[in-house]
Amino acid sequence: MPHMPASAALQRFRVIDLTQVRAGPTCCRQLADWGADVVQVQMPEHMRGDDTLGGQDGSDYQYTHRNKRSITLNLKEAEGIATLKRLIGSADVVVENFRPDVKFRLGIDYETLAKDNPRLVFASISGYGQTGPYAQRPGFDQIAQGMGGLMSVTGQPEHGPTRVGIAIADLCAGIFAAQGILVALLERDASGRGQWVHTSLLEAMVYMMDFQTARWTIDGEIPKQAGNFHPTSIPTGVYKARDGYMNIAVFGSKIWERFCQILGAPEWITDQRYHDKASRSVNRDALNAEINKRLATHDRAHWVREFNEGGVACGLINDMPGVFEEPQVQHLGMLKEVVSPHHGLQKLVGQPMQLTRTPSTIARSTPRRGEHTEEILAELGYAPGDLARMKANGVY
Structure with a gap:
C-alpha cells in the first residue's frame, strides 16, 4: 500500500534510510513518526549480515522501524546502485551510517548525488566523525560512552566506571542527526539548496556531558562519580x-x-x-x-x-511495569497501539512531544525486509517486466 503518513507535519518529504543497527534507524524513526515517507533500503535476505536488532521479529527491531516502508536492493550490483540513485532522485533526504569511506566507494556520497539532486539533504552518522585520526574506527555505543566521559561520572566511586543502561550515544546521535536534517530542510526553503549533515556517537556524548564539561573547561574541575547523588546540589x-x-x-x-x-x-x-x-x-x-x-x-x-x-x-x-502504571504516563498517552499483519496487536512508545495540530501516531507497523520493494519501484516507473527481470538477476 502507498505511504501512510503518521503525521501531516513532514508528509511532503521522502527519506531514504540506508542505515542499520540503532543510531541511524533512530534518526529515521524520528522523521517517520512525524509523517515523512521513510523508505528503508536493505540488502536482500540471502545477502544480509547481522544488521538487525535481535532479528526482524524481535521487540527491539519492531519498535525501531515502525512507520517505514522497506525495499531490498543489492548494492553489490551495478543495477542495484543505479536503482538506488533513481530512488534518491525522488527524495529530499538520505541518511546513512556506513563507515566514512563506503559511500565514496559506492558513488553515493553527497557531492556525487547533489550533482543530480542539488536540493538533497544528506545525513551521515558515524562513530567518530567523517575525518580525523579515528574516522575509520568501528563505532559502538559503549565505546562512545567511555570516550565521551559519561562513564567516568556514572556509578558508585568504589565500583569503577559504569555504563548507562540504554544505548545513550546511539540514541542521542540519531536524534541530533534528525534535528540537523530538519534545520537543513528549513534552510533549504531559503537557499533552494541541500547540504551535508553529519554527526557521530562521540560528538553526541561530548555534547551531552553538558554542565560536566563546563566544570572542566571553565572551572578547571575534573568531575567525579557521585553515585546516585547529584554532584553539586545536596541533598x-x-x-x-x-x-x-x-x-x-x-x-x-x-x-x-x-x-x-x-x-x-x-x-x-x-x-x-x-x-x-x-x-x-x-x-x-x-x-x-x-x-x-x-x-x-x-x-x-x-x-x-x-x-x-x-x-x-x-x-x-x-521498573518497567511501574512506569506504565504511573497515572501521569497513562494520562500523557505515551503508549500507542498498532496492528501488525505479522505479529498482531503491538503497544509501542510514541513520540515524547505533542503537536496539537499535526500530532504523531503509529500508522504502520514495522515492515518485513523488502515488503514494499515492488510497490516503491513501481512508483518510480519500473514496469512489471523490469521488476521480473531485476528479481531474476538478484537486483532485489
Whole structure:
C-alpha cells in the first residue's frame, strides 16, 4: 500500500534510510513518526549480515522501524546502485551510517548525488566523525560512552566506571542527526539548496556531558562519580523509605527549608553542618544518613505525596511495569497501539512531544525486509517486466 503518513507535519518529504543497527534507524524513526515517507533500503535476505536488532521479529527491531516502508536492493550490483540513485532522485533526504569511506566507494556520497539532486539533504552518522585520526574506527555505543566521559561520572566511586543502561550515544546521535536534517530542510526553503549533515556517537556524548564539561573547561574541575547523588546540589539523589527507594531533589535554599520542615527537622535550617550548600557538601554522608533515618518511618507513597504537595520534587524509582502504571504516563498517552499483519496487536512508545495540530501516531507497523520493494519501484516507473527481470538477476 502507498505511504501512510503518521503525521501531516513532514508528509511532503521522502527519506531514504540506508542505515542499520540503532543510531541511524533512530534518526529515521524520528522523521517517520512525524509523517515523512521513510523508505528503508536493505540488502536482500540471502545477502544480509547481522544488521538487525535481535532479528526482524524481535521487540527491539519492531519498535525501531515502525512507520517505514522497506525495499531490498543489492548494492553489490551495478543495477542495484543505479536503482538506488533513481530512488534518491525522488527524495529530499538520505541518511546513512556506513563507515566514512563506503559511500565514496559506492558513488553515493553527497557531492556525487547533489550533482543530480542539488536540493538533497544528506545525513551521515558515524562513530567518530567523517575525518580525523579515528574516522575509520568501528563505532559502538559503549565505546562512545567511555570516550565521551559519561562513564567516568556514572556509578558508585568504589565500583569503577559504569555504563548507562540504554544505548545513550546511539540514541542521542540519531536524534541530533534528525534535528540537523530538519534545520537543513528549513534552510533549504531559503537557499533552494541541500547540504551535508553529519554527526557521530562521540560528538553526541561530548555534547551531552553538558554542565560536566563546563566544570572542566571553565572551572578547571575534573568531575567525579557521585553515585546516585547529584554532584553539586545536596541533598539530591536516591533515598530509602520504609518500603523502598525514591528520588528527592532539593535545589536552592528555599526548597531546602521546605524539605526540612516536611521531614520534621526544622533545626537543620540553622545547623552549621547543613545550613548552606557548601556545608551540606562537606557533610553529605552524615546528612544522607539522617535523611534516610527519618524517611524510614513511612512508605514511599506518603513521602511522594508530602514532598510534592510541599513543593519539593520527589518521585518513585520505577521498573518497567511501574512506569506504565504511573497515572501521569497513562494520562500523557505515551503508549500507542498498532496492528501488525505479522505479529498482531503491538503497544509501542510514541513520540515524547505533542503537536496539537499535526500530532504523531503509529500508522504502520514495522515492515518485513523488502515488503514494499515492488510497490516503491513501481512508483518510480519500473514496469512489471523490469521488476521480473531485476528479481531474476538478484537486483532485489
